Amino acid sequence: MTTDQTGQQFADATQAKGEALIELTDVDKFFGDFQALKDINMNVGKQEVVVVIGPSGSGKSTLIRCINRLEKHDRGTILVDGIELSEDIRNIQEIRRETGMVFQQFNLFPHLTVLDNIALAPRQVRREPKDEAEKTAMELLERVGIPEQARKYPGQLSGGQQQRVAIARSLAMKPKVMLFDEPTSALDPEMIKEVLDVMVELAEGGMTMICVTHEMGFARAVADRVVFMADGQIVEVGTPEHFFTNPQEERTKLFLSQIL
Amino acid sequence: MTTLIEPETTSAPPIHERNAWEWIKHNLFPNWWSGLVTIVLLPILLYMAYRALRFFFVTGQWEAVEVNLALFMQGTFPRDEQWRLIAQILTFALAFGIGAGTASASARDRAEDASLAHERGSLTDTLKRMWSMIAFIVLLLVFATTHDPGSPISPFLVVFGAVLAGYVGYQARRLPRRLRNLGWLLTLVLLVVGFQVVSGFDSGGWLPLGIILGSAAYSVVPVERFESRWLRLLVRLAAAAVVVLVIRAVYGAIDSTGIGWDEWSGLHLTLLVSAIAIVLAFPLGLLLALARRSTLPALRYMSTVYIEVIRGVPLITLLFMGQFIIGFMVPAGTELSDVTRAIVAMTAFAAAYIAEIVRGGLQALPSGQTEAGQALGLAPPTIMRRIVLPQALRAVIPAMVGQFISLFKDSSLLFIIGIVEFLGVRRIIHAQEAFRGVGIAETLVFVALGYWAFAFAMSRESQRLERRLRVSR
Numbered sequence: 001m002t003t004d005q006t007g008q009q010f011a012d013a014t015q016a017k018g019e020a021l022i023e024l025t026d027v028d029k030f031f032g033d034f035q036a037l038k039d040i041n042m043n044v045g046k047q048e049v050v051v052v053i054g055p056s057g058s059g060k061s062t063l064i065r066c067i068n069r070l071e072k073h074d075r076g077t078i079l080v081d082g083i084e085l086s087e088d089i090r091n092i093q094e095i096r097r098e099t100g101m102v103f104q105q106f107n108l109f110p111h112l113t114v115l116d117n118i119a120l121a122p123r124q125v126r127r128e129p130k131d132e133a134e135k136t137a138m139e140l141l142e143r144v145g146i147p148e149q150a151r152k153y154p155g156q157l158s159g160g161q162q163q164r165v166a167i168a169r170s171l172a173m174k175p176k177v178m179l180f181d182e183p184t185s186a187l188d189p190e191m192i193k194e195v196l197d198v199m200v201e202l203a204e205g206g207m208t209m210i211c212v213t214h215e216m217g218f219a220r221a222v223a224d225r226v227v228f229m230a231d232g233q234i235v236e237v238g239t240p241e242h243f244f245t246n247p248q249e250e251r252t253k254l255f256l257s258q259i260l
Numbered sequence: 261m262t263t264l265i266e267p268e269t270t271s272a273p274p275i276h277e278r279n280a281w282e283w284i285k286h287n288l289f290p291n292w293w294s295g296l297v298t299i300v301l302l303p304i305l306l307y308m309a310y311r312a313l314r315f316f317f318v319t320g321q322w323e324a325v326e327v328n329l330a331l332f333m334q335g336t337f338p339r340d341e342q343w344r345l346i347a348q349i350l351t352f353a354l355a356f357g358i359g360a361g362t363a364s365a366s367a368r369d370r371a372e373d374a375s376l377a378h379e380r381g382s383l384t385d386t387l388k389r390m391w392s393m394i395a396f397i398v399l400l401l402v403f404a405t406t407h408d409p410g411s412p413i414s415p416f417l418v419v420f421g422a423v424l425a426g427y428v429g430y431q432a433r434r435l436p437r438r439l440r441n442l443g444w445l446l447t448l449v450l451l452v453v454g455f456q457v458v459s460g461f462d463s464g465g466w467l468p469l470g471i472i473l474g475s476a477a478y479s480v481v482p483v484e485r486f487e488s489r490w491l492r493l494l495v496r497l498a499a500a501a502v503v504v505l506v507i508r509a510v511y512g513a514i515d516s517t518g519i520g521w522d523e524w525s526g527l528h529l530t531l532l533v534s535a536i537a538i539v540l541a542f543p544l545g546l547l548l549a550l551a552r553r554s555t556l557p558a559l560r561y562m563s564t565v566y567i568e569v570i571r572g573v574p575l576i577t578l579l580f581m582g583q584f585i586i587g588f589m590v591p592a593g594t595e596l597s598d599v600t601r602a603i604v605a606m607t608a609f610a611a612a613y614i615a616e617i618v619r620g621g622l623q624a625l626p627s628g629q630t631e632a633g634q635a636l637g638l639a640p641p642t643i644m645r646r647i648v649l650p651q652a653l654r655a656v657i658p659a660m661v662g663q664f665i666s667l668f669k670d671s672s673l674l675f676i677i678g679i680v681e682f683l684g685v686r687r688i689i690h691a692q693e694a695f696r697g698v699g700i701a702e703t704l705v706f707v708a709l710g711y712w713a714f715a716f717a718m719s720r721e722s723q724r725l726e727r728r729l730r731v732s733r
Contacts, residue, residue, distance in 0.1 A: 068635055069634075070635065089640075094637075096634060096636070096637040097636075097637035100635070100636075101632075103631070103632065103635075105626075105628050107626075107628035107631065107632035108632070109632070109647055111651050111654065113374065120638075120646060121636035124638055124639075124642045125636070125637050125639075125642075129484070151374050151375070152374045152375065170635070173636060173637060
């Protein structure tokens with residue numbers, strides 16, 4: 001393979017195939033004097049799975065938290081399904097309803113049962129009647145494999161089960177894109193697989209996903225593209241096979257040598 | 261009463277039975293200096309206990325309490341209207357019974373749903389929490405029998421009636437699940453009715469029941485078949501308005517005046533004033549806490565100034581100010597009784613502290629909870645109401661009950677501004693010829709026991725509540 005060819009391949013991989021669902025253009029983000037995101041340009045196409053990796057503090061989480069406005073970006077534009085993120089709270093809420101998010105610490109509501117956790121948003125936001133919302137919630141619980149836990153409280157569940165409930169909770173709003181912020185990092189090793197299985201199934205079902213993760217196996221298996229970030233910048237983008245077997249940048253090689 | 265407990269998984273460790281000698285050796289003489297402390301302290305403590313018991317059972321001149329028992333309980337409440345007090349006790353007992361039964365049933369349901377082990381509350385359980393109050397009531401009965409107050413109705417009968425009413429009410433736990441809200445509604449309605457049995461059902465008294473039943477009507481009227489959101493809101497409001505108007509009309513038709521709280525005194529006044537101040541201070545404090553965290557600067561500054569000013573001023577100052585200053589702040593010609601002014605001052609005072617307690621609870625909540633709500637697209641008020649507040653308030657129950665207890669005890673300050681509450685009754689008693697300078701310590705001990713009985717029961721109840729809510733945390 002010549003340098004030219006790999007360069008070409010690399011250039012292609014930076015762009016989503018087909019229609020873009022999420023587009024970030026020249027996005028900057030500051031925490032005080034510290035620049036967390038520098039000049040981010042990225043897009044995610046429909047039904048595409050993008051995995052974001054990188055050392056800690058590289059801005060991966062900040063990046064996806066900007067997409068649903070849990071963090072406010074300072075410069076640049078973010079488009080989600082054609083809607084541009086602005087100060088307008090209605091606009092923000094509209095985008096949040098289209099994007100589901102799964103957190104590292106699950107962030108389930110501990111005072112509500114599993115079923116209520118899932119049914120809360122459909123009932124409150126979409127005004128679904130109780131029985132309808134609960135029926136959907138049960139279906140989702142079946143999909144993530146734990147319908148028998150419906151009436152329990154999150155505190156009674158294992159970490160892996162909690163994270164699966166969190167995924168079901170996000171899915172209940174029927175989002176167009178799912179954001180995963182290190183969904184398996186807080187889990188004991190034996191529980192990681194059950195969560196990844198659900199995520200793989202989601203990806204295979206055609207869900208658009210952006211995952212911040214350290215699970216390289218997952219990235220290899222389902223990612224359409226891998227984005228490598230360091231120091232708030234996107235260093236390299238590529239298909240998994242290209243990325244893991246033939247990284248271009250020194251920074252990427254260093255990182256991969258440390259984790260693989 | 262019921263509690264949720266975590267399923268027991270481990271077996272208990274073997275218990276080593278200690279005999280008395282081992283116990284003494286282990287606890288009183290574990291080493292030479294502890295032994296020395298025991299040798300010095302034990303006689304002193306025993307002597308003090310002896311003196312205390314002697315005071316209680318031999319030397320104490322309890323006539324001052326016995327003769328004036330009715331005065332302590334109801335103060336200068338008109339004696340020919342006493343049936344109102346008895347009706348109030350019975351109604352409240354029924355209300356508490358229904359409330360406890362409903363709470364117990366919903367705890368049971370939740371435990372069953374979550375397949376948690378569920379321990380049915382036993383009588384011993386209730387006794388453990390309520391023993392201070394029960395002991396106080398027994399003490400009252402003992403005093404009541406040693407000196408006949410000439411009351412037409414035996415105090416025993418009243419206590420028996422109250423226990424019976426409470427027991428009957430407690431059977432609300434057998435109500436099917438869909439009627440659970442009815443239990444709560446009934447509790448609230450009976451509390452208001454119990455209050456108004458004394459204060460009277462005059463035409464102006466429709467407001468509390470109007471609010472309660474109006475909001476009940478607002479939420480139960482079936483609106484599912486209406487498509488439009490506005491139409492649904494309209495129907496709900498119309499239903500609420502109809503209920504409120506009916507209640508207004510009923511009160512207008514009855515229009516019987518009772519004995520307003522300006523004429524209450526003794527323990528009766530203490531309990532009612534504290535309860536009203538607590539009920540009013542809680543929502544006010546909640547609003548202040550939310551205002552203090554608001555993004556609107558004006559709201560935030562106003563709330564902060566209010567809280568800091570009130571917290572920097574002793575309650576007694578506020579009570580005095582209430583007597584003089586509230587007059588300037590209400591429209592001219594408005595007559596406010598001393599008790600009303602005192603309630604306003606106590607509410608204003610407690611609200612500032614409750615606001616700070618609630619704020620602490622809000623701050624302690626991990627930010628991930630709000631973020632999860634935001635990520636789901638919930639509106640900020642919904643996040644507050646459904647996610648933040650339920651958790652924050654649960655976390656501050658102990659601090660909040662502590663504040664309620666101190667508000668209850670602080671009501672004794674009303675005595676300084678000339679209102680005859682529980683402690684203030686002593687002034688009347690010792691102004692009597694027979695008790696001038698007689699039994700001063702005895703009446704004081706009695707009053708102290710009374711406050712303690714209620715405060716201790718409140719504290720125990722809060723511990724139980726805490727335990728029960730821990731599971732779903």
